[in-house]
Amino acid sequence: MTVAMLPRSTLRNLSARRPLLLAASVCLLSFATFWAAQRAAGVSMIDLMVYRAEGRTVLDGRDLYAMRATSVQLPATYPPFAALLFTPLTLPGVPGLRALATAGNLLLLVAFAQLSLRLTLPPDRLPRPWVTALWVASLAVWCEPVWTTLRYGQINLLLAVAVMWDLTRRDGHRWAGAGTGLAAAVKLTPALFAVLFLIVGLVRAGREGRNPWLRRSATASVVFCAATLAAAAALPRDSLRFWSMTLFETHRVGSAENTANQSLRGVLARLLHTGEPALWWTATAAAVAVLGLTSAVAAALRGERAAAMAACAATALLISPVSWSHHWVWCVPIVLFLGARAGARWALAAALVFCSYALWWVPHGAGRPELTQGAAEMALSALYPLTAAALIGYVAVSVVRPWRTSRTA
Numbered sequence: 561m562t563v564a565m566l567p568r569s570t571l572r573n574l575s576a577r578r579p580l581l582l583a584a585s586v587c588l589l590s591f592a593t594f595w596a597a598q599r600a601a602g603v604s605m606i607d608l609m610v611y612r613a614e615g616r617t618v619l620d621g622r623d624l625y626a627m628r629a630t631s632v633q634l635p636a637t638y639p640p641f642a643a644l645l646f647t648p649l650t651l652p653g654v655p656g657l658r659a660l661a662t663a664g665n666l667l668l669l670v671a672f673a674q675l676s677l678r679l680t681l682p683p684d685r686l687p688r689p690w691v692t693a694l695w696v697a698s699l700a701v702w703c704e705p706v707w708t709t710l711r712y713g714q715i716n717l718l719l720a721v722a723v724m725w726d727l728t729r730r731d732g733h734r735w736a737g738a739g740t741g742l743a744a745a746v747k748l749t750p751a752l753f754a755v756l757f758l759i760v761g762l763v764r765a766g767r768e769g770r771n772p773w774l775r776r777s778a779t780a781s782v783v784f785c786a787a788t789l790a791a792a793a794a795l796p797r798d799s800l801r802f803w804s805m806t807l808f809e810t811h812r813v814g815s816a817e818n819t820a821n822q823s824l825r826g827v828l829a830r831l832l833h834t835g836e837p838a839l840w841w842t843a844t845a846a847a848v849a850v851l852g853l854t855s856a857v858a859a860a861l862r863g864e865r866a867a868a869m870a871a872c873a874a875t876a877l878l879i880s881p882v883s884w885s886h887h888w889v890w891c892v893p894i895v896l897f898l899g900a901r902a903g904a905r906w907a908l909a910a911a912l913v914f915c916s917y918a919l920w921w922v923p924h925g926a927g928r929p930e931l932t933q934g935a936a937e938m939a940l941s942a943l944y945p946l947t948a949a950a951l952i953g954y955v956a957v958s959v960v961r962p963w964r965t966s967r968t969a
Contacts, residue, residue, distance in 0.1 A: 583694035590698035591666050598662070598711060605658050608649070608713025610634050612657065615646035624798040625806050635812050640798045641791035642746040661713045666697075668717040669706060669892075673697040675724040676893035680866040680900045700892050703914045708886035716889045719743040723750050724893065726776065727869055737776035741783025745791075748807075749887070752876040754780040756853065756868065760860045773860070810881040817931055819924040822944035823883035824848060830938055833931050845879040852878070852952045858959040870897045871955040874948035885919060888944050894951060902954065910951075913943050 613629035614636050624636050624643055636643065649657060674693035677686055686692060700706055709716045722739035729736035737757065744751035754777055761774030792799040806812065814821070816836060817829035824844050828837035852875025859867035873890040877883045891914040899907030922937040923929035933941065 579688060579691045580694075583691045583698075587670070587694040587698040590701060594666075594701050594707075594710075595662060601711075603711045604630075605661065605711070605713030606630050606632070606634070608657065608661050609654070610636070611642075611646040611713070611715070612649040612654075614638075614643040615648070615650045618643045618647055618795065619650060624795065625801050637806070637813050638747055639745060639788065639791065640795045640802055641787045643798070644791055644794060645746065658713065662710055665710050665713075665717050666701070668721050669701060670694060670697045672717055672721050672724060672889070672892060673700060675721065675728050676896050678728050679724065679869060680893060680896045685900075696892070696896070703891060703911070704917045704919075705886050705888040705891055705914060708884075709889055712886060714886050715746070716887055719747055719750055720889050723753050724869075726753070726780070727865060731772035732775070733772075735779065736772070737779030738783045740776075741780035742787060744780070744784050745787035749876050749880050749883075751784070752853075752879075753872055754784070756856050756860065756872045759853065759857050760868075763857065763861060813882045815928065815930075816882070817928065819919050819922055819930050819941045820885045821882050822877070822885050822888060822919065822942075823880050824878050824945060825881050826883070827938075827942045827945050830930050830933050830941060833933075835928075835931070841881075848949075848952070849875060849879050851875075851956060855952055855956040855959060859955055862959060864959075866893075866897045867901070867955050867958065870894050871952050874951045878945055878948050878952075883944075885944065888914065891944075898951070901958070910947055913947050916943070918943050 610629045613627060614624065617624050617627045617636070624640060627636055628634065629636075652660060670693055673696040674689055677689055677692055677696065701710075706717075708714075722743040724739075726736050726739040737754070740750055740753045740757070744754060757773050757777035757780060761771055761777050764771040764773055788799075810816075815829075816825050817834075818826065819830075821829075825837065825841040828840050828844065829835060831837075832840065852871055856868040856871035856875065859865075859871060870893065873894065877887060877890065880887075891910070895907050895910050895914070898910050918940045922933060922941050930941070939946075
């Protein structure tokens with residue numbers, strides 16, 4: 561049977577599905593090429609191996625925070641609840657686990673793109689959300705934070721999807737906030753979104769009483785506490801050690817000046833040529849936290865949830881003691897937000913920052929060469945924080961004046 565002999569209804573269905581089939585084909589090709597490139601690069605997925613070792617340590621009843629894994633002796637740094645979640649990683653063999661982690665992260669990237677589009681674009685500008693999400697994912701997989709997340713077998717996309725799921729729930733949704741609570745129980749940085757929910761909820765409570773933001777905050781807090789207490793019941797010794805000691809041992813994660821550390825602390829360490837810019841970082845982080853959260857809260861109160869997301873994510877990444885470059889997968893919704901609000905030019909500029917891999921152009925590795933960087937090298941290794949600071953400034957200015965309506969600026 562030729563195409564011309566097919567019923568008209570079938571032809572109409574094929575025509576309607578053509579954009580989806582094209583987007584899926586391009587996305588699949590991009591992902592397959594990416595997977596081949598990762599295999600050709602011989603990626604070790606070293607963080608995935610640490611997660612697996614944490615799960616094995618829990619099952620064997622050994623000291624979680626005395627554990628060292630892989631050839632470079634990496635320690636456990638996440639809360640005990642994360643280690644409990646990692647126990648299933650001990651079931652498959654290492655090759656199968658690497659394949660499953662890569663496939664899972666690629667699927668999460670598509671979901672992250674869809675949720676990001678849902679948050680940043682109104683429905684009338686997004687008639688085919690999954691088609692657009694596939695196109696976005698096919699490009700986003702090549703940006704440095706996403707590439708590095710998959711290279712190391714990291715869980716950044718999973719946590720980001722959990723938080724973004726909360727942000728895209730309708731007001732009054734029963735489980736809105738649960739994703740953020742779980743994400744914070746695994747890795748503390750997402751807890752800043754729960755703080756955002758709380759502040760917005762309290763401000764609105766002064767005007768209108770109980771509101772959905774307070775409910776989100778309460779749900780996030782309850783889920784976080786439940787997960788943490790469950791971990792404490794299962795791993796009492798490890799929980800006591802983490803919350804009383806390990807949490808404050810920032811040196812366990814790595815050197816502050818490492819070029820991959822794209823937080824304020826990393827920038828200041830490289831700028832001041834010191835391994836620990838404690839005083840300067842504390843003061844600067846406090847100021848950025850106030851400005852960033854104030855901007856995010858103001859945007860949320862105006863109904864600009866996408867702006868609140870962008871400002872809060874940028875703030876969390878800046879003030880964290882260590883924000884490795886792979887933590888910056890939030891660049892995906894940030895670029896989409898800039899495209900929707902500031903215009904294509906600014907979105908393209910941000911996309912180029914995250915796709916340039918510029919932070920790896922500077923000397924790095926053994927011998928701590930980052931402590932002797934010149935001005936140009938410092939600028940290259942600070943592009944993510946500079947972009948985040950500019951974003952917070954843009955949101956801060958925008959909340960006191962109407963959004964620009966230009967989409968082609």
